[in-house]
C-alpha cells in the first residue's frame with residue numbers, strides 16, 4: 001500500500017499489554033467462578049491468545065465491524081466491550097446485553113459493529129463481508145471488518161465461501177486465524193494438509209500475513225499492516241498466527257491430548273510472559289510496576305463480579321419470548 | 337448400570353465388531369472418544385475404523401454417502417445436532433434422494449446429540465427431528481430409553497436406508513438400565529410406556545420422562561394417563577396412537593421441538609383426519625416456545641415443556 005505503516009510505539013505496546021493483562025485476569029476469574037459452579041453455561045478461555053486477539057481489536061476503530069470468536073476476550077475488551085458486560089453474561093445477570101437469551105462468548109452488540117457470533121464455525125466470515133458490502137453500498141469508505149477463527153474453522157464451507165465471496169468483491173475484510181494447533185482434540189495433522197494455512201491466501205487471491213502469536217510486538221505490527229491494507233482498498237487480508245492454546249478447549253476439558261513437546265517449541269510460549277519480559281527488558285516498566293497493574297486489574301474484576309452477583313436473573317414471566325421484531329407476527333402457540 | 341450414553345457406545349462397538357462394513361467418522365471421535373465420549377476406546381479397539389474428521393460437516397456427510405454407495409455402513413457423529421445444519425444439504429438432498437432417483441439405497445447413520453440441557457443455549461440444544469422427517473427418504477428415530485438407544489442404533493446400522501438418529505443429551509448420563517436387550521420393538525413401532533384410560537399422551541425423546549412424571553402426578557388425583565412413546569417419528573406409528581385414542585377419547589401431544597409444523601402437529605393432524613370420531617375433546621399439544629432455546633437456566637426451564645406444564649395441560653384436557 002502507498003502509505004507507510006506507523007511503527008508500534010512504547011505507548012501502543014503498553015496500552016495493548018494492559019488489555020491483555022485485564023483479559024487474562026478476567027479469564028482467571030471466570031475459571032474460578034466456573035469451578036465454584038457460579039457460571040451459567042460453559043467457559044471457553046483464550047489463554048495464550050491474548051496478544052493476537054488484542055492486536056486485532058485494538059486496530060479497529062469506532063465504526064468498524066468486529067466479529068470475535070471463542071477465544072477473543074482480549075480483542076473484545078480492546079474493541080470496547082467491558083468487564084461489566086462480560087461478567088453479566090457469564091453470571092447470567094438480567095442486565096447483560098444478551099438478557100439471558102444467549103451466553104458467554106456469544107455476546108455482542110451488532111448495532112455497535114460488535115457482531116454476536118453464532119456457534120457454527122465459519123459463519124461470521126460471510127456475515128462480516130456482508131456488513132462491509134452494505135457499508136460500501138451506503139457510500140461509506142475507510143471501514144474495516146475483522147473476524148477471528150481457529151485452525152479448525154478454516155475447514156468449514158462458510159470460511160471458504162465467505163472469503164472467496166469477499167475477495168470477489170474486494171471487501172475490506174480481515175480474517176484472523178489463530179492457529180493454536182488444535183480444534184478441540186483434533187491436531188492440525190487431521191485438520192488440513194497444506195504446509196501452512198497461509199498458503200490458502202493465494203488460493204482465494206487475498207493478501208496473506210504471517211504472525212508469531214506469542215509475540216505482542218509481531219502481532220501488533222502484523223495486524224496494523226493488515227488492517228491498514230484493508231482500509232486502503234487492498235481487499236481481504238488473511239492473517240495466520242501460530243501459537244498454542246494454553247488451556248483445555250473449555251474449562252470442562254482436561255486437555256489430556258496435548259502433545260507436551262509443543263510447550264517447548266516456539267508456539268508454546270505464553271504471550272503475556274513474553275510481553276512482560278519485553279517491557280522490562282526495554283526498561284519501560286519494572287516488574288513491580290507490572291505487578292501493580294495486575295493488582296489494579298484484579299481489583300476491577302473482583303469488584304465488578306461482586307456487584308454483578310447481586311443483580312437479578314432474567315425473569316421468565318417478564319420475557320416477551322419474541323423471536324420476531326414485528327409483534328403482530330408473533331404466534332401465540334398455546335397448549336389448546 | 338449402563339447409561340443411555342454407554343448404550344450408544346456399546347451399540348457402535350457391537351456394530352464395528354460384527355459388521356466389517358461399519359466405520360465411524362466425525363469430529364474428535366478418535367483417540368479423544370468424542371465430545372460426549374460416545375466413542376471412547378473404540379479407535380484403539382478398531383484401528384483405522386474410527387476416524388477423526390476435519391471441522392467440515394458437509395464433507396463428513398458427503399463422504400459417508402459416497403462410502404455407502406460403495407458398500408460401507410458409515411456411522412457419522414455430529415458434535416451437536418445443531419451443527420448438522422452445516423451438513424443439511426448432503427443429508428436431505430443427497431442421502432434422502434439417492435434411492436428414489438437411482439434405486440441404490442444409502443445406508444448411513446447420522447447421530448445427532450439432540451435436545452436441551454441447562455446452559456446449552458441456542459446452538460447446543462436443538463431438536464431437529466421434525467425438519468429431517470419433513471424431507472422424504474430419511475428414517476428419523478428418537479430413542480427415549482437406554483434399551484432403545486442400544487437396539488435402535490444397531491437396527492439403524494442394519495437398515496439400508498439413511499437414518500437420522502436423534503439421541504437426547506439430557507438422557508445421556510442419568511438414564512440407566514441393568515442390562516441391554518438383544519431384541520426390541522422394531523423401528524416404526526411405538527410403545528405404550530404407561531397404560532391409562534382417561535387420556536392419551538403421545539411423546540418422544542426426553543419428553544417421555546416428563547410425560548411419565550406428569551402421569552404420576554395425575555394418578556395421585558385419580559386420573560390415568562396413557563403414555564405413548566413414539567420411538568421413531570418417521571415412520572410414525574399412527575396405528576398404535578389411534579388405538580390408544582380409541583380407548584381414552586382424548587389426546588395430548590408433547591414435544592420438545594418448536595411448535596410450528598413439528599411432530600406434535602403431525603400427530604394431531606393424523607388423529608383428527610383418521611380418527612376424528614374417536615375424540616371426545618379437541619386434541620391438545622405442548623411444545624417448546626417459538627423462540628431459539630435460551631441459555632439461561634431460568635429461561636430454559638420455562639421454554640421447554642416440563643412435567644408440571646404437561647400435567648396442567650392434561651388437567652385442562654380432562655376438563656378438571
Ligand SMILES: Cc1ncc(C[n+]2csc(CCOP(=O)(O)OP(=O)(O)O)c2C)c(N)n1
Pocket residue numbers: 070071119120121149150151152153154156178180182183184245249363391393415419422
Ligand atoms: C460447524 C461447527 N461444527 C462443530 C462445532 C463444535 N466445535 C466448537 S469449537 C470446536 C473446535 C474449534 O477449533 P478451532 O476452530 O481450531 O478453534 P479453537 O477452539 O482452537 O480456538 C468445535 C469442533 C462448531 N462450533 N461449529
Ligand SMILES: [Mg+2]
Pocket residue numbers: 150151152178179180181182183184
Ligand atoms: Mg484451534
